Amino acid sequence: xxxxxxxxxxxxxxxxxxxxxxxxxxxxxxxxxxxxxxxxxxxxxxxxxxxxxxxxxxxxxxxxxxxxxxxxxxxxxxxxxxxxxxxxxxxxxxxxxxxxxxxxxxxxxxxxxxxxxxxxxxxxxxxxxxxxxxxxxxxxxxxxxxxxxxxxxxxxxxxxxxxxxxxxxxxxxxxxxxxxxxxxxxxxxxxxxxxxxxxxxxxxxxxxxxxxxxxxxxxxxxxxxxxxxxxxxxxxxxxxxxxxxxxxxxxxxxxxxxxxxxxxxxxxxxxxxxxxxxxxxxxxxxxxxxxxxxxxxxxxxxxxxxxxxxxxxxxxxxxxxxxxxxxxxxxxxxxxxxxxxxxxxxxxxxxxxxxxxxxxxxxxxxxxxxxxxxxxxxxxxxxxxxxxxxxxxxxxxxxxxxxxxxxxxxxxxxxxxxxxxxxxxxxxxxxxxxxxxxxxxxxxxxxxxxxxxxxxxxxxxxxxxxxxxxxxxxxxxxxxxxxxxxxxxxxxxxxxxxxxxxxxxx
Numbered sequence: 001x002x003x004x005x006x007x008x009x010x011x012x013x014x015x016x017x018x019x020x021x022x023x024x025x026x027x028x029x030x031x032x033x034x035x036x037x038x039x040x041x042x043x044x045x046x047x048x049x050x051x052x053x054x055x056x057x058x059x060x061x062x063x064x065x066x067x068x069x070x071x072x073x074x075x076x077x078x079x080x081x082x083x084x085x086x087x088x089x090x091x092x093x094x095x096x097x098x099x100x101x102x103x104x105x106x107x108x109x110x111x112x113x114x115x116x117x118x119x120x121x122x123x124x125x126x127x128x129x130x131x132x133x134x135x136x137x138x139x140x141x142x143x144x145x146x147x148x149x150x151x152x153x154x155x156x157x158x159x160x161x162x163x164x165x166x167x168x169x170x171x172x173x174x175x176x177x178x179x180x181x182x183x184x185x186x187x188x189x190x191x192x193x194x195x196x197x198x199x200x201x202x203x204x205x206x207x208x209x210x211x212x213x214x215x216x217x218x219x220x221x222x223x224x225x226x227x228x229x230x231x232x233x234x235x236x237x238x239x240x241x242x243x244x245x246x247x248x249x250x251x252x253x254x255x256x257x258x259x260x261x262x263x264x265x266x267x268x269x270x271x272x273x274x275x276x277x278x279x280x281x282x283x284x285x286x287x288x289x290x291x292x293x294x295x296x297x298x299x300x301x302x303x304x305x306x307x308x309x310x311x312x313x314x315x316x317x318x319x320x321x322x323x324x325x326x327x328x329x330x331x332x333x334x335x336x337x338x339x340x341x342x343x344x345x346x347x348x349x350x351x352x353x354x355x356x357x358x359x360x361x362x363x364x365x366x367x368x369x370x371x372x373x374x375x376x377x378x379x380x381x382x383x384x385x386x387x388x389x390x391x392x393x394x395x396x397x398x399x400x401x402x403x404x405x406x407x408x409x410x411x412x413x414x415x416x417x418x419x420x421x422x423x424x425x426x427x428x429x430x431x432x433x434x435x436x437x438x439x440x441x442x443x444x445x446x447x448x449x450x451x452x453x454x455x456x457x458x459x460x461x462x463x464x465x466x467x468x469x470x471x472x473x474x475x476x477x478x479x480x481x482x483x484x485x486x487x488x489x490x491x492x493x494x495x496x497x498x499x500x501x502x503x504x505x506x
Contacts, residue, residue: 072094201239213314411462
């Protein structure tokens, strides 16, 4: 043996002994490089260990959870989404929340248990999909491991959010696209792909943008015909069209478009987290993805795998841009980045040779996400140090002691008043109502106000923006049904009186 080769073998052997003795904790991720049943059990145990503290010991309700619960309760009582409840939540999640409310199990604990189950299923589904289409060199649980780790973006990511539901349909669509890419387009593949995207759009509307990477990838790597592109688009719009027809028949088209298209806004109407948190977490996921993409492209020699890197890269761009869309700025908008970061991180682990570098890089990223997750899951630390408002604060003691358990109209974006009081009237999310003081100056505006108040008369009206005084002057019936309370800006219904019970004069 040549001296240089002997020296190389000696260095490699010494490195292995050094890694085993000095860094015994840095071999955790390597366990998931095999796809055996014992690794699967270890993965489930790890997932349980990461989630048990948040699922069992966190008693603080998130603001998104409160709004989803109140929405489900209201729809289960027979009120129409959009037409009688101004809310941008897409139809499928709204119906899920309403179904849970009908069964009497709609609470934030159930939402978190269901979300944890859904995240685990997504991780295992994606892991199985990349093996089915041979997007990785060998069978392992690396992708599922990183999916679980990266899903710890924020506490609202482990609650049953519309974005999390939409991500499930997006994964189904990605799987169908790789079937087309590997086996060629079948007679039904284009339609099924479009329907999966359409159902995802009925969970979270901006998922419609993912048709762009699908079209771009199909243009470069598949033999789809022009009519199949149109078929994908038509199938994607079909579920939304079916819902729209129902609203059109009931003369509620305006409300449908106002609420359904609201998540495509570039300006957030309510911010629960600051830009620094979203961009920091999203930037880390983006950097992780780009590093894995670069390493995988340099080391992979299998053509189909290299095509998959480009497909995921196109989708990664849209996922990052989706951070800037929506009405409410929160960490759950980052969920679309998780499959891409997990896929490219898995490729990084399989393509790089240095075990020590793999472990250090993986564990540092994992510790960063998990520690950040539990930092945000602590209401005190999250609010004072990280400056977010994800958790619901209690209403003022004076309000809670005297006015709890009465339905309320909140003419403001202060949703803590929903914690012990159910919302009334269609102004469920005030920021979507576009109510202006000038509404009380026009005949059409007064008719709108009268219709909303008489449709679902509230027992309480909280009006910090002083919209009610001008309204009460022009609708005499209001003064006969409501009176001011000692609590600032709060009006209470007079006992025995119900607004709209007897038609008043405008």
